[in-house]
Amino acid sequence: MKNKKNIIYTAIAIVVYLLLFALVETGTASRQMQNLIVPVLVNIILAVSLNLIVGFLGELTLGHAGFMSVGAYAGCMFTVSCNLPVYIELPVAFVIGGLTAAVFGFIIGIPALRLKGDYLAIVTLGFGEIIRSILNSMDIVGGSGGLKGIEKSGNYTVAYVLMIITLIVISNVIHSCHGRSIKAIRDNVIAAESVGVNVVYYKMFAFVLSAFFAGVAGVLYGQNLGILKPATFDFNKSIEILVMVVLGGMGNIKGSIIAAVILTVLPELLRDLADYRMLFYALALIIMMLFSSNPTLVEFRQRIFSRSKREVN
Amino acid sequence: MALVDIRQLGISFGGLRAVDNFNLTMDDGQLYGLIGPNGAGKTTIFNLLTGVYKPTDGEFYFDGELMNGKTPIQINKKGIARTFQNIRLFSNMSVIDNVKTGLQAKYHYSMLDGILRLPKFGRMEREMTDRAMELLKIFDLDGEAEQLASNLPYGKQRKLEIARALATDPKLLLLDEPAAGMNPNETAELMNTISLIREKFKVSILLIEHDMSLVMGICEKIVVLLYGRVIANGIPDEIKNDPKVIVAYLGE
Numbered sequence: 037m038k039n040k041k042n043i044i045y046t047a048i049a050i051v052v053y054l055l056l057f058a059l060v061e062t063g064t065a066s067r068q069m070q071n072l073i074v075p076v077l078v079n080i081i082l083a084v085s086l087n088l089i090v091g092f093l094g095e096l097t098l099g100h101a102g103f104m105s106v107g108a109y110a111g112c113m114f115t116v117s118c119n120l121p122v123y124i125e126l127p128v129a130f131v132i133g134g135l136t137a138a139v140f141g142f143i144i145g146i147p148a149l150r151l152k153g154d155y156l157a158i159v160t161l162g163f164g165e166i167i168r169s170i171l172n173s174m175d176i177v178g179g180s181g182g183l184k185g186i187e188k189s190g191n192y193t194v195a196y197v198l199m200i201i202t203l204i205v206i207s208n209v210i211h212s213c214h215g216r217s218i219k220a221i222r223d224n225v226i227a228a229e230s231v232g233v234n235v236v237y238y239k240m241f242a243f244v245l246s247a248f249f250a251g252v253a254g255v256l257y258g259q260n261l262g263i264l265k266p267a268t269f270d271f272n273k274s275i276e277i278l279v280m281v282v283l284g285g286m287g288n289i290k291g292s293i294i295a296a297v298i299l300t301v302l303p304e305l306l307r308d309l310a311d312y313r314m315l316f317y318a319l320a321l322i323i324m325m326l327f328s329s330n331p332t333l334v335e336f337r338q339r340i341f342s343r344s345k346r347e348v349n
Numbered sequence: 350m351a352l353v354d355i356r357q358l359g360i361s362f363g364g365l366r367a368v369d370n371f372n373l374t375m376d377d378g379q380l381y382g383l384i385g386p387n388g389a390g391k392t393t394i395f396n397l398l399t400g401v402y403k404p405t406d407g408e409f410y411f412d413g414e415l416m417n418g419k420t421p422i423q424i425n426k427k428g429i430a431r432t433f434q435n436i437r438l439f440s441n442m443s444v445i446d447n448v449k450t451g452l453q454a455k456y457h458y459s460m461l462d463g464i465l466r467l468p469k470f471g472r473m474e475r476e477m478t479d480r481a482m483e484l485l486k487i488f489d490l491d492g493e494a495e496q497l498a499s500n501l502p503y504g505k506q507r508k509l510e511i512a513r514a515l516a517t518d519p520k521l522l523l524l525d526e527p528a529a530g531m532n533p534n535e536t537a538e539l540m541n542t543i544s545l546i547r548e549k550f551k552v553s554i555l556l557i558e559h560d561m562s563l564v565m566g567i568c569e570k571i572v573v574l575l576y577g578r579v580i581a582n583g584i585p586d587e588i589k590n591d592p593k594v595i596v597a598y599l600g601e
Contacts, residue, residue, distance in 0.1 A: 223439035
């Protein structure tokens, strides 16, 4: 049963990659669409990693763009200042970016042990903004003008591999005893402690792992775009990722993936509508939200997809 | 040596003396009842014994070891498990995952085993599933193993909480009003279950309960609490006829 599931997922992963390969290499997809592939994959990594904190640990954070920017700058500074062959340079950059972000995840995890809900949200929001202002005023990394001259080596294959690694690691963690501990903390901290779950350790772990992948996504973003600007990693970016997680369903990895794809592609598709773009974007968000949580619509949807059983997490 | 040895345990919240001069010794395998009117301090004592509150005075020895100042996690590791008055399940997790969370300390594998799905992961998870199913079977919950814990009826949620506590392999089990909200049939069934787990798990039980038929029916000894002080301690027949207890419950 479990093996069958794994085979299906592997098959889907391969088919999707071949599809991307075909679209890009044959030139079927427009340039606009091709440029969208890596951002979509970056957003999937961000949404899935944020889901670990918001959906599985049950803590609201608004500083995911902060982790992303820290990782992005650390990793891209490395590739800019080193002149190694790309197949060595890139993996090392991802590790550096991830680890730097993980360190910040640890630092942000400390208040998270004491704060709950809105208060933690405000602290993490502040963290994101502080990081952005510091980057803005740091001349070594280009200040507000941005870090330029990054080699554009983060193509869609690299991005796809990273996304798959992220999905495997996070879903394996969730479906292990460590993931159960994280979910137990979300459901009831006092009961979790009473059966011996180390709350401090697992909260920290969730923050560090989540930040690590946000950092990796940041490096990927920079290596794909060729330039990093502090303004990109503002409050709106954090909200954008959070919306993906909420829309896809808290604690639902598949949902995060779908929401990340739709919410990255949708604004581009709506570009033709010019002035009405944001109107339709908002409308689409409301419809999706209704579709995923309105009881009548949920029932309707379940009747249609009655074969696909709801996953118990 | 006694399994539980509590000496002059007490706690104050500001000016309120919630528990005062509480003494109790329990032997291996004993079933002790803890009763008293609402607000007498029964749950506070549970919270003191499990490390949720730190006692302001007195000592608590468990298995010959001083437990004062230990965290709930450390105390659980030493072999004390509890249930809660207002049920605290992991409600968005499946029934079997609730029990497995309790089993984790014993069937542990590292983060790397989990992420890379090394052989140890599969072995431990299999053993954990088997053990969890055994436990669920005892409580007649094996049919609902994959359901969400919050979808269980009330009586079964209480049972699941006991199963989860037993999963940590305790020497002492603290049950906080296990029969609250149950009908007489369910209470009778619970009494059987409690007797059964005593035999099967060789565990000592300290039980808070308002249902007198249950307390008098299964407890070997009973301690009565009033305003944080012990007013009586003895076998059920003594307690039933103790004038102080009757006054505490019925008034003069």
